[in-house]
Amino acid sequence: MPKIIRNRRIVDDGWRLLDADALLAPGEDGFVPEIPAGDVVAPVGLWRARRDELTGRPGRIGVLLAGHDEPEAIAPALAMLSLVAVRFDKFSDGRGYSLARLLRERHGWRGELRATGDVARDQLLYLERCGFDSFELREGEDAQAALAAFAELSEQYQVSATAPRPLFRRRAA
Amino acid sequence: MYRYDPIDQRLVDARVAQFRDQTRRYLAGELEEEEFKALRLRNGLYLQRHAPMLRVAIPYGLLSSLQLRKLAHVARRYDRGYGHFSTRQNVQFNWPRLEDVPDILAELATVQMHAIQTSGNTIRNITCDHFAGVAPDEVVDPLVWCELLRQWSTFHPEFAYLPRKFKIAVSGSPADRAASLVHDIGLAALMGTDPDSKESGSVPGFRVAAGGGLGRTPIVGHVIREFLPWRHLLSYLEAILRVYNRYGRRDSLHKARLKILVKARGPEAFAREVEAEWSHLRNGPATLTQQDVQRIEARFSKPGTDPDLTAEHAEFTLKKMRSVPGFAAWERRNVHPHRLPGYAVVTLSLKKTGVPPGDVTAGQMEAIADLAERYSFGELRVTHEQNLVFADVARGDLPALWQALRAQGLATPNIGLLTNIISCPGGDFCSLANARSIPVAESIQRRFEDLDYLFDIGELDLNISGCMNACGHHHVGHIGILGVDKNGSEFYQLEIGGSQGARAALGRVLGPALRAAEVPDAIERLIEVYLEQRDSEAERFVDVVRRIGSEPFRERVYAKDHPESADRRRRLAVA
Numbered sequence: 001m002p003k004i005i006r007n008r009r010i011v012d013d014g015w016r017l018l019d020a021d022a023l024l025a026p027g028e029d030g031f032v033p034e035i036p037a038g039d040v041v042a043p044v045g046l047w048r049a050r051r052d053e054l055t056g057r058p059g060r061i062g063v064l065l066a067g068h069d070e071p072e073a074i075a076p077a078l079a080m081l082s083l084v085a086v087r088f089d090k091f092s093d094g095r096g097y098s099l100a101r102l103l104r105e106r107h108g109w110r111g112e113l114r115a116t117g118d119v120a121r122d123q124l125l126y127l128e129r130c131g132f133d134s135f136e137l138r139e140g141e142d143a144q145a146a147l148a149a150f151a152e153l154s155e156q157y158q159v160s161a162t163a164p165r166p167l168f169r170r171r172a173a
Numbered sequence: 174m175y176r177y178d179p180i181d182q183r184l185v186d187a188r189v190a191q192f193r194d195q196t197r198r199y200l201a202g203e204l205e206e207e208e209f210k211a212l213r214l215r216n217g218l219y220l221q222r223h224a225p226m227l228r229v230a231i232p233y234g235l236l237s238s239l240q241l242r243k244l245a246h247v248a249r250r251y252d253r254g255y256g257h258f259s260t261r262q263n264v265q266f267n268w269p270r271l272e273d274v275p276d277i278l279a280e281l282a283t284v285q286m287h288a289i290q291t292s293g294n295t296i297r298n299i300t301c302d303h304f305a306g307v308a309p310d311e312v313v314d315p316l317v318w319c320e321l322l323r324q325w326s327t328f329h330p331e332f333a334y335l336p337r338k339f340k341i342a343v344s345g346s347p348a349d350r351a352a353s354l355v356h357d358i359g360l361a362a363l364m365g366t367d368p369d370s371k372e373s374g375s376v377p378g379f380r381v382a383a384g385g386g387l388g389r390t391p392i393v394g395h396v397i398r399e400f401l402p403w404r405h406l407l408s409y410l411e412a413i414l415r416v417y418n419r420y421g422r423r424d425s426l427h428k429a430r431l432k433i434l435v436k437a438r439g440p441e442a443f444a445r446e447v448e449a450e451w452s453h454l455r456n457g458p459a460t461l462t463q464q465d466v467q468r469i470e471a472r473f474s475k476p477g478t479d480p481d482l483t484a485e486h487a488e489f490t491l492k493k494m495r496s497v498p499g500f501a502a503w504e505r506r507n508v509h510p511h512r513l514p515g516y517a518v519v520t521l522s523l524k525k526t527g528v529p530p531g532d533v534t535a536g537q538m539e540a541i542a543d544l545a546e547r548y549s550f551g552e553l554r555v556t557h558e559q560n561l562v563f564a565d566v567a568r569g570d571l572p573a574l575w576q577a578l579r580a581q582g583l584a585t586p587n588i589g590l591l592t593n594i595i596s597c598p599g600g601d602f603c604s605l606a607n608a609r610s611i612p613v614a615e616s617i618q619r620r621f622e623d624l625d626y627l628f629d630i631g632e633l634d635l636n637i638s639g640c641m642n643a644c645g646h647h648h649v650g651h652i653g654i655l656g657v658d659k660n661g662s663e664f665y666q667l668e669i670g671g672s673q674g675a676r677a678a679l680g681r682v683l684g685p686a687l688r689a690a691e692v693p694d695a696i697e698r699l700i701e702v703y704l705e706q707r708d709s710e711a712e713r714f715v716d717v718v719r720r721i722g723s724e725p726f727r728e729r730v731y732a733k734d735h736p737e738s739a740d741r742r743r744r745l746a747v748a
Contacts, residue, residue, distance in 0.1 A: 092211060092294070094334025098418050101331055106453055122195065122204075122212055129330035152191040155180050157324040159459045160331065166407075166458060167180065168324070168465040 003143055005124075006112070006134040008150055010143050013136070015039050015062060015083060020046040041085055044073055055080055064116070067095030075107045084109060086132070088117035097130045104131035104161040121146035125153060131161030174235040174552055175320045176472050177285045184328070185282045188289060192216050193275035200272070215295050215333070217263075217288030218274055219604075226602070227266045227274060228291040229281060231555050233301035233319035233343070234262035238542035238551040243284045245538035251277050256538070258523060258531040260595060260646055261340070262300050262555045263291055267602050289327060294335045296326035296414070300342045302350040303556035307564045309512045313362035313377045315345035317470045318406060321461070324469075325407050332414050336421035337429035339414070340386070343379075347675055352557060354394045354677040355385045355649060357431040358413060360406075367402035378402045383413060383443065384435030387643035391679045392432045395440035397447060403466070405451075407459040412451035416443070476550030476565045487515065487569030494572045502586040502624060503575055517568050519549075521561040521578060522585040522593065526618040529611040530596040531559030540581050548574050557646075558595055560588065591633040591700075592618045595646050599639030599656065600663070606639035608656025608663035613637055613692055620693040630700055633714045634673070649673040651715040652699060653680040654692065665692050669699065669726055670718040683727050698729045 001012040018035065020043040026032050035053050041062035042054055054061050062083030063074050074084065084103060086096040096115065103109040114134040115127050120141050127135065128150060137143055157167045177185070192212070199209040213219075217228040229244070244264055248256045251273050252266045259265055269277060281287060291298055299322045306314045322341060326332075332339070344351040345362040353359030359382040364375040379401045385394025401409050413431075422428045435443045495501040509518040521541065523531050533541070541561065545553045548570050549563035556562055561583075566574060578584040587593045594617065597603065599610025614637055621627050636650030640657075647653030653668035664686035671680030687695055702725050703714045718726065 091208065092334050093423055094294075094332070094336075095419055095423075097331045097334065098415050120208065122208065126328075126330035126333050153184060153187050153328060155184055156330065157327055158329050158331075159457070164458055166325075168321075168468065169458075169462075171178070171180070171468065172464055 002136075004114070004134055004136045005143055005147065008147060010147070015041050017041045017064065018043065018046060024049055039082070041083060044069055047074070051077070062112075062114075065099060067093050067099065069099070071099060071102045071107055075103075078107060078109055078111075081111065083112045083114060085114040085116050085136075088115060088119055088123075091118040091120060091123055097126065100127070100131040101161050121149045124149040129156060129160045129162050174237060174474055175232075175316075175469070176474065178472065181324075182282075182285065185285065185287045185289075188216075188287060188328075189275060189278045189282050192278060196271070196275050211293060211334075213274075214293035215290055216274075216278065217291035218271070219292060220271075224268045225271050225274065227269050227277060227288060228259070229264050229266070229286060229288050230291045230298045231262050231264060231286075232323045233299050233305070233316065234303050234555040234557075235316070236553050236555060237284075238545045238553075240284045240286055241538050241542040241545070241553065243280060243286065245535040245542070247277055247280060248535040248538065254536075255532055255534045257529070257598060258533065258555050258559050258561070260557045260559060260597070260644060261291075261298055262303075262557055263298055264555070265598070267598070292338070294337050294339075296329060296332055296335075296339045296341065299323050299326065300340070300351055300356070300557060302344045302346060303554045303562050304350060304509065304518055304564070305345060305554075307511050307513075307516070307518055308346050308348075308350075309510050310348055311346040311512065312364060313345045315343040315351075315360075315362045316473065317466060318360070318362060318379075318403070319343050320469050320473075321406065321466070322410070325410070325459075329414075331411075332418055335414075335418055336423045337426070337431075339417070339431065341410075349673075349675040349677075352646070352649065352673040352677065353385075354382055354675075355387050355391070355646075355673070356382075356394065357386060357417075358383055358410065359385055359394050363400070365400040365402070367404070370402060370404070376402055379406065381409070381413075383447075384432040384440065385677075386430055386432045387646060387648050388430065389427060389641040389643070390430075390432065391643065391648040392436065393677050393679065394432075395435060395443075397440060397444035404461045405455060406461060408454040408457055409447075409451050411459060412447050412454055416446050416450055420446075474550070474552070476552055487567065487571075490569060491571060494575075497572075499579070499584075499586070500572065500575055502628065503584050504571065505628075506586040506588045506590060507584065508571060511565070515568055517566050517571060519563045519566050519571070519574060519578075520556070520588045521553075521563065521583040522587055523560050523583070524587055524593045524618070525582050525585045526592065526622060527615060528582070529598070529601075530594050530614055533561075537581055537583065540577075541583070544574065544577055558593065560593070586624070587627065589632045589634075590627050591621050591630055591635050591652075591696075592627060593634075594618065595634070595636040595650065597638050597644035599637070599645075603639060603644075605642055606656065607641075607658035608639050608665065609689075610637045610639040610645060610656060613654060613656075613665060613689055616689070616693050617696055620697060629710075630704070631710060631713055634671075635696070636671075646673070647671075648679045649677060650680060651713070651718070652696065657686050659686065663689055665689060667692075667695060667699075667730070669723055670715060672715050681723055683723060684731050695730045698732075699726050702726050702729050 004013040038059040060082035064085045115132045116136040198204040219226040342351040342353040342356040361380040381398040382394035554562040596614040600606035637654040638645035638647040649671045655666045666686040667683040668680030
């Protein structure tokens with residue numbers, strides 16, 4: 001089973017990412033394939049198109065967003081979800097950091113928030129501060145070594161998903 | 174200046190350890206080139222023409238004698254004995270070794286300095302008016318707000334991978350000496366009313382301009398909010414940055430700055446988008462309170478607050494000194510009024526002919542550190558015009574300070590004049606440059622060496638950039654010079670009519686680019702037209718350009734049959 005980092009620990013990952021292309025077009029038999037049972041992550045397009053089937057099946061549901069997606073695309077349905085994943089096509093594309101904060105701080109998402117795609121050690125700390133709590137590292141990353149990144153900077157000045165009060169106010173206390 | 178508390182210090186120390194490990198992993202082959210690039214840039218490290226270039230942050234331009242001595246030590250031990258002050262109030266070292274950079278950063282951390290976010294697609298060093306807190310025309314002292322912004326922007330987790338770099342400048346006076354309108358965000362601190370506040374009367378706040386910038390698409394920023402009460406500073410900026418981070422273009426390096434987004438949306442629509450985002454953040458946890466601000470304020474040292482009782486005697490000495498050759502000229506150009514009687518503000522010119530603009534040797538740094546201790550409470554500032562400032566000098570000390578600065582070659586009386594040239598390092602150092610800047614600056618300085626002539630020409634900003642990235646701010650020079658590459662040769666394009674400050678304007682290209690050897694003549698011709706056309710000495714070069722347009726200047730510069738042409742050819746031949 002593939003490994004991920006969740007809450008700063010390396011754990012097995014039981015989620016299965018659905019192939020939107022395969023599940024949105026009819027197969028050779030002329031029928032759109034059935035969505036498998038179990039814990040599945042649906043790209044947001046698939047979620048939109050086949051939501052009732054997804055929710056009507058046994059197993060938990062996650063939705064995968066891209067950096068350019070609006071959180072409103074899933075906000076009304078968050079109660080039905082068990083995982084939200086955000087894909088980073090390139091580590092240098094920082095849109096997912098804002099998306100995470102919006103999901104956590106504006107839309108009240110309390111469940112698992114996963115960073116996936118081009119995710120590596122040196123992004124983990126800021127990703128976590130923006131609200132991600134699980135990380136599917138890209139191929140070739142040493143997950144054990146990457147855990148050290150969370151402790152690299154002990155404090156933060158700003159308000160963020162993990163720091164509801166800014167440092168300047170905590171200093172006063 | 175602001176003094177770190179233990180948390181500030183821990184963070185800077187932790188950053189050094191983090192970068193040391195990243196450098197180790199890179200050198201061990203565990204970190205890809207592209208990824209290390211993103212990491213080293215946010216620690217101020219470029220790989221340049223000859224060697225790495227390390228850009229050290231000088232937050233909003235404030236520097237102590239202790240810190241300057243450390244910079245001198247770094248220059249001597251890890252570099253070639255000098256440093257370069259940049260237009261972003263930072264200091265750059267051009268010759269460190271990559272392997273040494275973690276050690277350099279560790280040394281800097283011992284004096285509360287760092288290179289955090291001096292490059293990369295991050296919020297960069299906050300810049301400020303170099304006369305902040307001492308200028309008589311100041312409405313609001315911007316320094317405490319700069320420090321709040323420094324803390325807020327440092328390691329901001331959401332805005333660490335922006336579409337492109339992001340520059341914020343803060344000014345507290347109507348003159349806008351921070352060139353705030355050519356920054357991604359320009360904040361003009363002023364007094365106003367906060368409709369939601371219990372505070373009676375007017376409160377400090379900011380006029381917010383967004384989407385300004387130089388570079389290859391120069392744009393003067395648009396005011397998107399006339400008055401932002403101080404309490405909302407951080408939450409409102411967070412809203413701007415979030416809109417930019419989410420919607421700024423990421424498909425093209427050259428279209429990724431905030432100015433392109435503001436232009437595409439239209440300033441009004443962009444402002445509405447920011448307000449909509451802000452409506453969620455307003456009055457949230459990032460809202461500032463009096464205590465927050467006072468706590469930061471209390472960590473600022475406060476030099477120059479004792480009224481000088483010997484002021485009368487000082488004026489008597491100064492009067493006598495004015496007959497000493499050189500002193501009066503220096504006092505006229507390099508000494509500026511202070512808000513307190515008995516004090517003066519002094520600019521140390523880093524624009525002596527023959528020295529690259531902004532360059533200072535380790536020996537000079539140490540001498541300056543000593544002088545700052547003796548004459549200005551151990552503090553100094555870096556200006557975006559690449560000079561240094563002693564902000565709190567007792568007027569009675571001016572003669573002694575002048576003599577000491579002269580001995581160091583730092584008393585050239587040219588502040589505000591043509592030879593106070595802003596120049597990027599250019600093709601001699603920078604791998605982005607299309608042409609060299611420093612030799613052109615020097616050739617112009619040599620042409621205008623005559624002080625009487627220079628003073629007669631009066632106020633004139635001449636800025637040089639070696640490529641269209643415009644680090645030398647050529648767009649906002651009264652005369653701007655841009656180095657361009659034409660089939661592998663260096664050429665220089667002239668612009669006139671630009672200006673910084675509250676009336677920020679972009680210069681317009683005069684005509685075809687010139688060869689380096691032709692530039693001093695062209696400048697001389699521009700000056701001739703100006704001197705012929707000005708209605709009085711009070712009318713500056715840029716005022717004449719505004720009044721009569723650029724055509725008479727263009728005609729003169731490109732005239733083939735100009736009486737001076739023959740003489741000019743002769744001189745070129747000699748050169």
